[in-house]
Amino acid sequence: MLGDEVYSILGRAILDGTLQPGERLRDVDLAERLQVSRTPVREALQRLERFGLVEVSANRWTRVATPSENALRDTTEFMAFVVGGAFRTALSRCSEEQLSLILEAADAVIAASDAQDAPGIMAGTVMFFQQVIRATGNTVFISIMRESGLALQRNLRGWTPDIEDAASRSNSYRRLREAVAARDGAAAQHELLAINLLG
Amino acid sequence: MLGDEVYSILGRAILDGTLQPGERLRDVDLAERLQVSRTPVREALQRLERFGLVEVSANRWTRVATPSENALRDTTEFMAFVVGGAFRTALSRCSEEQLSLILEAADAVIAASDAQDAPGIMAGTVMFFQQVIRATGNTVFISIMRESGLALQRNLRGWTPDIEDAASRSNSYRRLREAVAARDGAAAQHELLAINLLG
Known part of the structure; x- marks a missing residue:
């Protein structure tokens, strides 16, 4: 081993x-x-x-280690900027096949959100972000997220999506999906920041 | 050892x-x-x-390893999003002392730019970005940049700033410095993208 x-x-x-x-x-x-x-x-x-x-x-x-008090804030801030940037980069140049994989992952997040399935939203979001990072074709994004993925996921462990307001959350995810389908990186980045996790 | x-x-x-x-x-x-x-x-x-x-x-x-053909593009893209995000985060909450350190580093870059000193611009930029990352107080930004710093610097090795157009480059750096001094994270992020290295 x-x-x-x-x-x-x-x-x-x-x-x-x-x-x-x-x-x-x-x-x-x-x-x-x-x-x-x-x-x-x-x-x-x-x-x-x-x-x-x-x-x-x-x-x-x-x-x-015990996650620091700021671990959740620090991680969501970092993810917002990195994944936001990855949307802009990926949507401007990824293949149709890669775009389909991102959209599939987005559909899984929307389904989990509609079902008020908090762990499903979390797992779906991880997969969604991974597809976006991969689709950048940027080796720096890919290797840094691979190296730090464990730590980022661990910091997000305490987080549960706000299931009180399921309808508006699902709507945000739907708008994000539309921006992705239209290859509109700036709009996708904007929606990502608006969604609770990265707000 | x-x-x-x-x-x-x-x-x-x-x-x-x-x-x-x-x-x-x-x-x-x-x-x-x-x-x-x-x-x-x-x-x-x-x-x-x-x-x-x-x-x-x-x-x-x-x-x-021989750096890939896309290493320079991949690294500048990544840096643009991460350091751009770090500006927004750092300028909204860093101490006056941290702000002074960032401004000092910016002054060194401007001086190198005025002197058409390409290695000086490069070294100054590394120091400048390090101060910004540190000033975020965000442990995720800090640890990821520390871990990947060597690889990022190596990918940027082939890069030399465009010294043909020294005056407009110096002006960009001056606008960036002003945005930092005014704690205007959005403007700093915008200027950073406009500067050749991250354009």
């Missing part, structure tokens, strides 16, 4: 709450549990630390 | 051309040259690979 796989296993465990904030992470224990040597475990822990999923006190402890 | 230091040494060597595109990187040789074990070297090489500075053909070779 490579460091990449250990990174992914530990990252998902932090994401889904199997590993809780504050929980101690001992490389010896983890290596034994995953049946690997300590090297890939240490490598994965360092990588998780660089994106704030793990915190380390040198020679004392390594533990699952 | 830790993986972090090896990463930084190898990254700078790729950045300044000491290690040339296509050059083979053997972990044994590098470990010997840097007087470290192979573990931190392998760790650093994997990290460089994730950001596209190094390319690996499994079990065959590891070498310094």
Whole structure:
């Protein structure tokens, strides 16, 4: 097993709450549990630390980080600018096939929104944004989102879409979908900022 | 020596051309040259690979990557959206002290532009953007730019500012500085896009 796989296993465990904030992470224990040597475990822990999923006190402890008070605000701000930019870039040049994939993902978000399915909106939004980033064909966008995706998703964990106002939320998503279908990057960016998650 | 230091040494060597595109990187040789074990070297090489500075053909070779044809376009697009967003975020809430640091960095860019000093504009711009990112107080912006900074700088290496039209470039920088001084994030974002580097 490579460091990449250990990174992914530990990252998902932090994401889904199997590993809780504050929980101690001992490389010896983890290596034994995953049946690997300590090297890939240490490598994965360092990588998780660089994106704030793990915190380390040198020679004392390594533990699952508690998201900062501002983690949700910081992540939605960052996503608004990056995904907003990705809309402009992708819609001006992606193939018809890529556009269809983005629209399909948008339809899944709209369906989840209509059904008041909060986890569905969240999962659908992640997929939707991934399709947009991919369709930019911009290797910098793609590699940075791939590298930081785990940390961003973790910061958004506490977030639930405002299901009180389901109708206006669904309408926002529909307008966003229309802007995407029309390849209107500026309008898509505007709608994205208007939607609760990134408002 | 830790993986972090090896990463930084190898990254700078790729950045300044000491290690040339296509050059083979053997972990044994590098470990010997840097007087470290192979573990931190392998760790650093994997990290460089994730950001596209190094390319690996499994079990065959590891070498310094040749920047793709689109590397410059991809990087300037990404920077335009991220730094543009950072201006909006930072100028709406940073301290007066942070604002002074941004303005100082802007002055250095303007001075380099007036002097037709292309490397000075480049170095000044890196410092200027770093101050803006820092002033957002947004940990996601800060950690992502820290992680990807080396790769972004490397992709921009081929770029030289258009010194033919020094006067209008200096004027753009002056307008950008004014927008920053007035804490007008939207205007700063607009000027940034207008400047050659991010046009």
